[in-house]
Amino acid sequence: MSMITSDATDPVVLFSAVDLGYGDFTVLKEVDLRVARGQVVAMMGGSGSGKTTLLRATTAQIRPQRGTIAVFGQDLASLSGERLRQVRQRMGVLFQQGALFTDLNVFENVAFPLREHTTMTEQALTERVLDKLDAVGLRAAAHLGISEISGGMARRVALARAIVMEPELILYDEPFAGLDPISLGITAQLIRDLTDRLHCASVLITHDVPESFAIADQVYVVGQGKLLASGTPQALSGSQDPYVKQFLNGEPDGPIAFHYPITPAFTAWLEQQSGRP
Numbered sequence: 001m002s003m004i005t006s007d008a009t010d011p012v013v014l015f016s017a018v019d020l021g022y023g024d025f026t027v028l029k030e031v032d033l034r035v036a037r038g039q040v041v042a043m044m045g046g047s048g049s050g051k052t053t054l055l056r057a058t059t060a061q062i063r064p065q066r067g068t069i070a071v072f073g074q075d076l077a078s079l080s081g082e083r084l085r086q087v088r089q090r091m092g093v094l095f096q097q098g099a100l101f102t103d104l105n106v107f108e109n110v111a112f113p114l115r116e117h118t119t120m121t122e123q124a125l126t127e128r129v130l131d132k133l134d135a136v137g138l139r140a141a142a143h144l145g146i147s148e149i150s151g152g153m154a155r156r157v158a159l160a161r162a163i164v165m166e167p168e169l170i171l172y173d174e175p176f177a178g179l180d181p182i183s184l185g186i187t188a189q190l191i192r193d194l195t196d197r198l199h200c201a202s203v204l205i206t207h208d209v210p211e212s213f214a215i216a217d218q219v220y221v222v223g224q225g226k227l228l229a230s231g232t233p234q235a236l237s238g239s240q241d242p243y244v245k246q247f248l249n250g251e252p253d254g255p256i257a258f259h260y261p262i263t264p265a266f267t268a269w270l271e272q273q274s275g276r277p
């Protein structure tokens with residue numbers, strides 16, 4: 001049961017003219033983006049283009065250099081302490097290394113957030129955990145130890161744990177990385193199904209074009225320090241933008257640079273290096 005009341009029609013995530021970066025280095029400029037309830041949104045782009053930075057900004061781990069970011073209709077810049085914690089509790093984050101506790105079994109790994117953040121009865125907790133394990137196909141694996149499950153199963157346990165608090169927004173960091181083709185398809189379909197079932201919003205950052213295009217409602221492509229394109233997978237497939245085309249087709253030659261760009265910080269470092277005796 002979620003606490004959605006008057007803000008049910010607000011976008012879940014709304015970036016308005018946002019600049020993001022670290023110190024005086026700006027990674028992305030003028031980003032506008034919107035994620036609605038029930039949507040799967042893919043944030044794509046080459047290595048170092050700023051996908052993880054977008055995720056960090058959404059959880060308020062980093063603050064925008066310019067513009068505003070609203071989550072659940074609340075301006076993140078206005079939140080701190082307890083109110084920020086409450087907003088974060090409505091989000092589930094699935095990190096690439098969804099590290100599980102190896103001294104706890106599958107059930108207790110998924111139960112962990114409930115024991116930390118709620119005062120549910122043992123019966124309600126058991127029901128909730130088994131329901132989420134069922135959603136990822138692992139109800140009957142509840143009793144197994146972490147050393148007894150495969151890598152792909154461990155990912156699904158981490159996913160069950162990420163959704164056990166019934167978040168309204170789920171952020172996935174590279175959910176397809178390192179998966180075999182079958183697990184890739186299963187994971188993508190699982191993300192779509194969970195989004196529909198929980199009626200939450202899902203944001204994934206990924207390089208994987210076919211899998212994310214198969215399940216996403218909206219795709220944002222970042223590169224060259226900005227948002228390059230956005231739209232439905234269908235609309236983007238017809239894009240004539242050379243960067244977008246190169247990215248979507250995985251072509252080695254094109255506007256996407258192989259070399260990390262030279263910055264003043266690098267030049268200063270290099271000068272210092274060569275100045276050494």
Ligand SMILES: Nc1ncnc2c1ncn2[C@@H]1O[C@H](COP(=O)(O)OP(=O)(O)OP(=O)(O)O)[C@@H](O)[C@H]1O
Pocket residue numbers: 022027045046047048049050051052053054
């Ligand atoms: N904590 C940090 N401090 C300074 N610069 C950072 C920091 N984190 C990332 N960057 C820089 O920000 C840029 C974007 O990094 P980010 O991790 O968002 O890219 P990405 O698209 O997620 O890349 P990848 O797909 O390779 O993980 C890079 O140039 C990176 O060097």
